[in-house]
Structures are given as structure tokens and as C-alpha cells.
Amino acid sequence: MSVIREADALPTAELAGRALRHESAHLHVTGRAQYADDIPLPAGTLHAAFGLSRVAHARIRQLDLSAVLAAPGVVAVGLPSDIPGENNYGSVVHDDPIFTDTLVQFAGQPMFAVAANTHLQARRAAVLARVDYDELPAILDVRSALAAQSFVIPSKTLRRGDPQAALVRAPRRMQGTLSIGGQDHFYLEGQIAVAIPQEDGAMLIHSSTQHPTEVQHIVAAALKLRAHDVIVQCRRMGGGFGGKESQPALIAAAAAVLARKTGRPVKLRLDRDVDMLATGKRHDMIADYDVGYDDDGRICALSVMLAARCGYSADLSGPVNDRAICHVDNAYFLEHVEIVSHRCKTHTVSNTAFRGFGGPQGMMVIEAVIDDIARRLQRDPLDVRRANFYGAAPRNITPYGQSVDGNVLDTLSERLLSSSGYRERRAAIAQWNAGSATIKRGIALTPVKFGISFNATHYNQAGALIHIYNDGTVMLNHGGTEMGQGLYTKVAQVVATELGLPLSAIRVTAADTSKVPNTSATAASSGSDLNGKAAQAAAQTLRLRLVEWAATAFDVPAGAIRFDNGVVWLGERALPFAKLVAQAYMARISLSATGYYRTPAIHWDGTALRGRPFFYYAYGAAVSEVAVDTLTGESQLQRVDILHDVGRSLNPALDIGQIEGGFLQGAGWLTTEELWWNARGELKTHAPATYKIPTAYDWPREAHVHLLQQQPNGEDTIYRSKAVGEPPLMLAMSVFHAIRDAVAACAAPGRNVPLQAPATAEAVLAAIEQLRAVETAP
Template identity: 55%
Template sequence: MNKHQAPIDLSVMHKPTRHDSGPKHVTGTAEYIDDIVEPVGTMHAYLGLSSRPHAEIVGMDFAQVLAAPGVIGVLTNDDVPGELDISSAHKHDEPVFADGVIHFWGQPVFAVIAETRDQARRAAHLARIEYRDLPFFTDVRSAQAAGGKLVTPPLKLERGDVDAGLSAAPRRVKGAITIGGQDHFYLEGQIALAIPGEDEDVVIHSSTQHPTEVQLIVAQALGIRQNAVTINVRRMGGGFGGKETQGNLFAVIAALGAKKWNRACKIRPDRDDDMTATGKRHDFVVDYDVGYDETGKIQAVDAVYGARAGYSSDLSGPVTDRALFHCDNAYWYPAVRARSEPLYTNTVSNTAFRGFGGPQGMMAAERWIEEIAYALGKDPLEIRKANFYGTDTENVTPYHQVIEDNIIHRVVDELESASDYQARRKVILDFNRTSAVLKKGIALTPVKFGISFTATWYNQAGALVHVYKDGSIHLSHGGTEMGQGLYIKVAQVVADAFGVNLDTVKIMATSTGKVPNTSATAASSGTDLNGAAALDACRQIKERMLAHAARLHDVSEAECEWVAGGLQAGAKFVPFAELAMSAFMNRVQLSAAGFYKTPKIHWDRATGRGHPFYYFAYGASVSEVTIDTLTGEYTVDRVDILHDVGKSLNPAIDLGQVEGAFIQGMGWLTTEELVWDEKGQLRTHAPSTYKIPLASDVPPVFNVKLAEWSVNREAVIGRSKAVGEPPFMLAMSVPEALGMAVASVMDYAEAPRLDMPVTPERVLLGIERLKREARG
């Protein structure tokens, strides 16, 4: 090829490309931890869980456990040579096993180590534990009534004179909304396999979103340094935040067993025990006082966000912080005061879940928008538009960050038009006037979601790139793959950087032995951070290769240019593989460690001020529903979505993320209900009692589009935007549409005020409440 030939099109960025593990997923050949061939002599661990919500442990008898077939031993806190704490927040409030006091039903008390998993599981039920019961409470209201003990310091965001704004407002609404929690229900549960090495070494295959944290926690528990612990993660069968901190316990138990008996040790709980013993999305109760005028324009907001945190801090502080960061959704509040209450409860400690508190904060905002609309007899969309952030003014958030990339007006206007919202709403209003039993509803809701970890130090990533003599490329980075397509996106970045085919790049498992000190794959930042780190590594290698080519072909570096398939050195085209071999023969380093840290961001929690988000992602959805007023049953008939992912790196992956996030969000808001009984036991701990969305729940008309015109104004990889969490909140249009259908029973005279999840029972209760209020 000469310089004037048409270039080969090897561009892989911004093109729909299948998931790298896609064929393996559908053929069953994708290897997860439970598929790894177990080393000879592998032991199996199983948890012994408490059967009280709050109690002192008076005594424990393991005689029958130790006498059971196949049992090798029992692990308790006495077997932990280092620190007992496995808390991600490092608050020393989460022991490996219950330390003298039980704080929730299902808290791990010990672990059985046996020759087989079945033997360990059966033996775990033979322990005799004597308890002295203590008072307990399991929900937000009972926790508040008991004095409101907090597991971590609260946050307050305040801007403007809230009291004056409320007093001066012509209208005012006070109320509360209950927003339920959610189980992650990943297809692959928690699991860890530890293989002991010489000296202090241990290698752990862990299903975790945060390999570095697992490495640290295991090292602390074993009383050794981090360099002796290697965490490997090839892929997870789902995570959604449930494997950001919750994998710590399982990795520690596997490591303790492996090092104590010098044999490989594996632990995988049953689904019931997994759901009982691991944290979930936080339940919230939000109390609000909102002032507004006759046009529906909000004047002031005062709200308290009480959250069921569980017995320890875990991530409740950051989660409730982020709920406050999103108390505005897409709306401007002239005066606002938002306060968090991460409350101690006798339940499992709740943890990260897709959206990380943002969905709960945004759902509350939609509640008072709805309240205002019904009080004024207007379409809630009209109230939403009246309160949108501006582009030049009215664009300062409750945490004092100026919004510089607001596109919510265009997103909503385009979706309103494309979905024919106004005409459909008129048809629905006409339908409801004449239909006695079936009622319909429609709603359009916006999304504005901030991207970045609010803990500034997490906004960093590393990568390791090798180019081999034959031109093949080895890619490692600190991000983890849980099905979301991170690996393929970063591989696209690397292939594009070198101008080679995608199959030239070998995607390696994430390992703390290759890339150290990584952040969790969370906060929707995986591609932004790891893609930029990988690109930095590519830049270093390319600079060396280009300088070598210039010397070899006696041209200036300015006359060298990277092109598709290789490098143009003056008049000479050098194929990439040939250039790699030449560089090796001339002792040019073909390996580099890349690094990236997010610019511009800063946050001062003490003052509630800063610039915690690098940019915002936007979106909107329209949902249409039909309810049966006799049974409460309903269907989601049609959904239209327009979502902003900037200039998409991979439209196929991004569309899948938007679709999946919406359905998962719909499950959270309509069917997934967590129920604790009067004894403090979680009763919804299996698919038989906990209803996740099925394929049959996907709306029959489901129109999903990406805002192809959007380009991230910040210097993010390919000018793309994060897609993991923001589309989850698109599902808010479903309960809003259900609310309209319920309100139609009494001719929209009262706000429906439905709590989440909006199950068929709550639809019926909502209808009955409106009828009761109408009767006086």
C-alpha cells in the first residue's frame, strides 16, 4: 500500500459491535467461577446464619456440626488472625461473623468447612445457638420512632432561604412517599474460590465489582500485606452494585479456610441464604414540604430522606448522599433544603444498587411534581416543563454546581413529539370517561443523572497494554465485566487507537496482580475511567513505535502518521505487525501502564458545596398503562424512550443497557417487594416470593432510541456518556402512568399518592383511598 491508496476501514469506535462474551453466553461456554475446574482436595464452606433479628449470643455448641459426615472444621471469629472488620467504609462496624450480638435475622454466625458443599450446607443447620432476645425494629418509621439512630453521619444540602420561600409561596403541599428496596437478583450469586500458595500467598477468584477492596479486606483479615493477595475476576453473572461490597465476606471465608487447612476452599450460598444475608437497595421514606405558585412553579423544597440502612454503615452514607444529589432530578429549586437520615435497623446492611440512591431521590421529586399537577388540575408534563433547569440562569443545583450541559428541553420535546404524547393523552382521557372497569394512564418523565464517584479519590483507573512481536495486543485494566459490555468497549478504544482489527486485541481477566489500586466498577464510570487509562497506555506505546519508525525510515516524526492498519512513515506504509516486530528487534519497549483521573471534580461534604459530577446524562420516557379497577392488575402497554449516551461507543451495547435498565427499574417500582414479618425475618428471599420482571413483562410496544445528535462536551473517550445507571430511572414513567389511571376513578380530583412498589394491591388500595376521601 502506498500513501495514496484508499485507507482500509478498520475503525471500530462508535459502531454496533456484539458483546465479546455474547456467543459464549448463549452457548453456555462462558466460564464463571463455579465452572472453574476445582483443584484436587478443594474444600467447601457454608454459612451458619442467625435465626433472631436482635439478640445476645449466650452460647454456641458445634458438637453435632463437627461430628457430621465430611466436616473438616468450623470457622468463627476466633479463627481470624487479623482484623475482624470487613466493612467497606472501614468503620469497624461489620465483623466477619456476629461478634457476641446478632443485629439481623440471617446474620452470619459461623462457617462450616467440609469435603463437599452439600455436607457443609447440611452440617451448618446442626449448630445449637442460645440467644437472649433484644428489642428490634426493621423499617424507617419504627427506626425514627425509636430515636433515629444513624449508622453514618447525615448530609444536608441547602441553597437559598427555604423558610422564607415556603412562607411566601401562594400554595403548599406536605406529604410523604415510601419507596421500597430491591434485591439485586443477579443470575450468578455470591461466590469465591481461594487457592493457597507458598508463604502468605493466596489467589482468590471472586465475583466482585471491586477487586482491590476484596484484596484489602482479605489481607486485613489474614493479617498480611496486600501484595500477598491476588484477586482475579474474568466475568460476573450480573452485579448491579450487589457485588461492590458484599463479596468481601465470601472471599474472606474462602481465604481463611484455604490458609488454615492449606487446601483450596470454595463458598457459594443458596439463593435463599444469599438474599437473606446480603444487602439490597435502600428503602426510603421521604417527608416533604413544597411551596409553589399558581402556575406550578416551585418556590421552595424542604425534605428529609429517611433510609433503611441496616445494622452497619456499608455504603449507606454515600448512597443517601447521592439521593440528595438527585433530589432535584431535572428541576430548578429557587430554595432547597434536603437532609439525609441513614437509619440503623435490625436488617441486613443495605448497599449499592444501580443508581446508588439517585433513583430514590428522583422518585421523590416526581411525587411533588405530581402533587402540584393534580392540585392545579394540569398535566404533570406541563408542571415538569415549567420547572426544568435553564441553560443560562436557574441552573445551579442544591449542591451549588452550575449545570453547563443541559439538554433536557430538547430530549423531552423530541420524545413528546415522536411518541405522539399529546394526542395519545387525549384519547386516554376520552377512554377513561366511558370505561367503567378498565382505566388507562400515560406519563412522560425526565432523567438528569450526575456521572462520577462523589468520593473524589475513586475517580481514577489504571490499565496495562502489551504489544507482542506478531502485532497482537494484550489488554488488562481495573474494570470488571458483569455483562454490561465494559470489556468490549475498552477493547474498541484500544483497537481504534492502534488502527487494528478488534480481534487483534486479547481481553484479559481483571487481576490485582496486573493493575493495582483500582476503583470499583460502579457509578457508571467504568468505560470513562478504564477506557481513558487504556488509551493513555496506547499513547505511550504509539509514541515509541512512531519514533522508531521515523529513525528506521529516515524521516521526521512529523512525517509519520498512524493510519488504518499501521503507520505511514513518509512514503512508506508499515503494517502494524511488521512495525511491532521491527520495534522489538530494535529494543523498543512495547508495554505500558496507563493511568487516568477525572478532571474538574471536587466536593466538600462539610459545606455541601462542590462540583462532584464531571457531566450529566439525560433521558426521558413515556409509558402507557391499563389497570383493572376490580382486581388492581395492570399491563404496561407501550413505552417510548429517548436516551442520551453522548456519541455512543457501541450503539448495540448501549441500546441493550437502556432496555435492560428500564425493565429492571420497572421491576423495582412495580413488582419487587421486600417483606419482613413480625419476627424480623425477610420472607421474600426466593423467586417463589420475590417477583422480578419476566420476558412477558416487556411492553408489547417498546420503542427505544439513542439521542444520536448528542456529543459529550467534556473530553471523555469518544465524546460518549455513561450508560450503566442513568436509564434505570426512565422507569419512573410507569408508576406515574399508573397514578393517572388510579386518579381517573375520581376524575383526577386528587393526587393518587401511590407508594412504591406499585403492586396490584397498592393500585386497589389507592382506588379505595380516593373513593373514601371523596365520601368525606
């Protein structure tokens, strides 16, 4: 791979940068990979289930659990009164009860949990509760919440320049609105935790979690224990996507409360419906905008009101909406800008982290604004996009004051434009559309610029622990969690590279709060940036220790000692790594080390909304082409071309996997994945029969997915790579805008396309009919 040839900074083994298979691939395909539900349990383990509220907003007059307790196999129920410590799993604002006490705030809220001898017994018992509700008026959507000024946390405003004056001054001005749907994570493995009581009051938790440390602290607070009394482990998740950042604490805490009460191990595995009803999703948002622009489509001023449905509690809605604010610019320079962000409280499930973390919604706003400008001006939206790209100073400062350095979007979009044949295809599509009344085609190129680092500066730290055993094998542990993204593979590649070992010498072990403490969530795409660097530090400590000892022991200069592919070169003399290690052990050299990393150079003022929250930006762009059936509104993605910047890739195969998977997940968000609540606030799309994520058929028949080659990260990241977890999701905006393009072809040019997300067949047909209605109106 050319990636490796170019990798002059790489240490000898060069394992980093190779397209190696996922470290668990052989376990995945044979069914031997162990998930939390597969761990053999101690005899006497109980199985739990939540009892959920059925109304959106009510006082609980009476909760009668006699039928629950009398049901076959039931051993205990868990109620707020069974929680010795704090009845809360909210990490930021403590407003998330584990079991709600007197007030129900959404349909599907856990009121209690029941433990029984089998999972089925627990589920059957849980639905037998008799609840006497005193129903209260419920606020169910964003517009109602705005009207009622119902917020979970205060609104924030980011302002730069003088947007109101600039709007008035601008040669052209337009207002518009966009609604952006939410999204269920639909990780294939539902939420699960197993709580196993230990001696002396301690608790061991197996949790499917992106955030073991948070689970540890919340379980400890609920049980009135201290952090060192709770151990949380997670070897792997069956998918996370942000859904297992804050939500697993609820599951683990409920299991722990029941384990504490019964003195027996308790497994709480949510079935799919309960998982979808009771745990948070991507925030749906609405945006009203007012934009001033010139005849070239350049934005002179932009004012945006962005309102998010947060649900009943704060959860991570603060940082999610902060990131939304910080991504309204996407790839574009906004000189005079005002973004008002409302965090609406509704009587629906509390929305949470989801891949992109507010960024996608913010970026959808500006892409719609630009598309609307281009339609008005009858210009190719791509040209308007490029006219607004960040450029040289002073057009390189984000609304929050960070300078956009190392911007590759001009190069990247030019290459993609050419490799995808965008111009030729646009012309051919126009010709097609002129001759096709029923099927309209559309094409769009949309860019992605995504900020990498947690906005909250203190999360940007990580630890690792490496043991070298005296047979030369290595145990690697770090605070990051494996949810399928390949983090464990990448970090193992780093350690193997640093120690000059084959990958097989490294065993990566479960994330474990008793090995590496005070970890951050594996989130914000930061997993390999943070943990890779921490593990590198630990490996370098060990290597240095071995070198210093060997230089003396073998009387060679330290500079002449190299580690390569399981062999240590002491000048001309070669010694197997295992032999060297065995001798080092005999010489009483410590073979265990921790490593620590904190991201440099970042700072953020969350009140003023100013600073450098992001260490760097990841970039990408995609060209999507769709066909739309104007009779039914059905759309089909025909082709996609993607060029994405991962810096110097740690593992091109894993990175391509993240890009393709993120893209299709984003495409699902913007097309078929529709969350639908009835008038009583009950979510009716709570299983795959009703909630439709993409299938194999939805992957386009023609796809060209490539990494932007030879673009090492300008910042000193792990081997100059870039994060890849979230950014590719937003490449799917090209699908939405290709559909808009096809819909636009249904009417004369010059009109905005009133298409909302998700672009279901119904939404597309509605947009087409609205456009045509304008056309035929007198």
C-alpha cells in the same frame, strides 16, 4: 451509522462507535464463558457454607457447633477466633463483622462458616448449629428507627436559600409523603469466591466482584497479610448491579479464613436463599415533604425529610444517601430547598449499592412532589415538569452548587413528546377513561438527569496495562470489571481504534490486582469513562513509542505514520502491524505500557455538601403508557418510548442494551419487586419463587428506544461518550407515574394519588380505594 460519520474526532480505525457484539457473546451462547463457579479447582478443594442467625437482634449466649463438626464430610469451621487479623469487611466504617461474635444484628447474619468435602455437605452441616440467643428488642423499619433516633451514621442536611420563609411566602403549599421500596439485585450468578493458598503465605482469590482491590485489602486485613500477598482476579460476573461492590469482600474473606485455617483451597458459593438473606439490597426510603408552589406549578420552596433503612451497619449508606441528596432535584431547579437525610439503623441486612446508588430514591421524591402539584392544579404533570426544568442562569445551579451545563432536556423532551405522540395519546386516554369503568389507562413522561462520577473524588481514577507481543497481538488489562455491561468490549474498541487494529487483535484479560493496582470499584456508571481513558493513554504511549522509533528506522516524518486496520502506513509504504512490532522488538523498543487517568475538574465537600461532584450529567426521558385493572389493581405496561443521551456512543448496541435492561429493572423495582419481612424481621422473599423480577412478558409489546443522536459530550470524555450504566434505570419512573395517572382517573380531578412504591396490584388497589373513599366521604 450516523454516529460514526459524525465522529470527526475519532482516530482512523473508527471501531469505537460501532454496534459490535459483546466480546464474550459467542462464549455466553455456547456455555463456554467461565464464571467463578466454573473454574477447574485444585484437588482437595473444600466447599463452604455460612451458618446464619435466625433472629434479628440478640446476644449469643452459646453457639454449639458440635453437630456441625460431626456432620458427614465436614473438615473445619471458621469462627471469629479463626481470623488472624481484623474481623471486618466494612470498607468505610469498620462495623461489618465477617462472622459476628457475640451480637446478632439481623436475621440472616453469618455467625460462622463450615468447610466440607462437597457443597451439599457444607450446606447441610451449616444448619445444624445450636444457638442459644438472648433476644433483644429489634428495630425493623424506618419509622421505628426515626422514633428511636437510631442511626448508623449522623444525619446530613443540605440547605440553600431560605426554604422555611419561602414556604410561608408561596402562593400555594402542600405536604405529602412517599414510601419507596427496596430491591434485591437478583444477579443470576450468586455471590462466590474461591480462595487458593499460595506459597509463602500468599492467597489467590477468584471473586465475582465489582471491586477486586477492596476484596484484596479486606482479605489481607482479615488474614493479617499485606496487600502484595493477596491477588484477586475476576474475568466476569454473572451480573452485579452494585450488589457486588462491597458484598463480595465478605464472601472472599470467609473463604480465605477457611483456606488459611485448613491449608486447602476453599470455594464459598452462596445458594440463592443465603445470598438474598445475608447480603444487602437497595435502600428502601420514606420521604415527607413540604412544598410551596405557584399557580403554574413552579416550585418556590421545598423541604424534604428523606430517611433510609440502612440496616445494621454503615456499609456504603453514607455515599448512597449523599447521592440521594444530590438527586432530589433530578431535572428541576429548586431555589429554596432543604433536604434532611437520615441514615437509619435497623436490625435488618445492611443495605448497599444498587444501580443508581440512592439517586433513584431521591429522584422519586421530586417526581412525586411534581405529580402531586400537577394533580392539585389539574394540569398535565408534564407541563409542570417542564415548567420546573433547569434553565438558563440563574436557574441552572443545583442545590449543591454545581452548574448544569450542556443540558439537553428541553430538546430531548420536546423530541420525545413529538415522536411518542404524547399529546394525542393523552387526549385519547382521557376519552378512553371516560368510557371505561373497569380498565383505566395512564401515561407519563418523566425525565432523568443523573450525575456522573463518584461523589468521593478520589475514586475517580483508573489504570490500564497493555502488552504488545512480538507477533503483533495485544493483551489489554484494566481495573474495570465485566459484569455484562460490555465494558471489556468498549475498552477493547478504544484500544483497537488507537492502535489501528482489528478487534480480534485485542485480548481482554481478567481484572487482576497483580496487573493493575489500586483500582476503584466498577460502579457509578464510570467504567468506560475511567478505564477507557486509562487504556487510551496506554495505547497512545505505545503508539507514540512505535512512531518515534519507526520515523527514525524508516526515515519518514512522524506525521506521515498512520495505524489503520492492522497496517502501519509509513508514508506510502504499508507494513503489517505484526511486522512492524517484530522489528521494533528486535530494535529493543519496549512494547508494554501502563495508562492512567483521573477525572479532571471535580471536587466535593462532603460536610458542606457543596462542590462539583459530577464531571457531567447524563440525560434521558421516557414515556410510558399503562393499563390498570381497577378491580384487582393489576397493571400492565403497554408501551414505552425512550430517548436517551449517551453522548457520542462508544457502541450503540451495548448502550441500547443498557438502556432497555436498566429500564425494565427499574420497572421491576417500582412494580412487582417487593421485599417482605415478617414481624420478627425475617425476610420471607428470598428466592425467585417469592421475589418477582420482570419476565419476558413484562417487556412492553410496543417499545421505541433510541439514542439522542449527535450530542457529543461537552466534556472531554472518551471519544465524547457518556456513561450509561445507571441512568436508564430511572427512566422507569415513567411507569410508576403512568400508573398514578391511571389511578387518578378513578376519581374526580384535583386529588393527589396516594400510591406508594412498589406499585404492586395490592398497592394500586389500595390507592384506588383510598381515592374513591375520599370521593364518597360526606
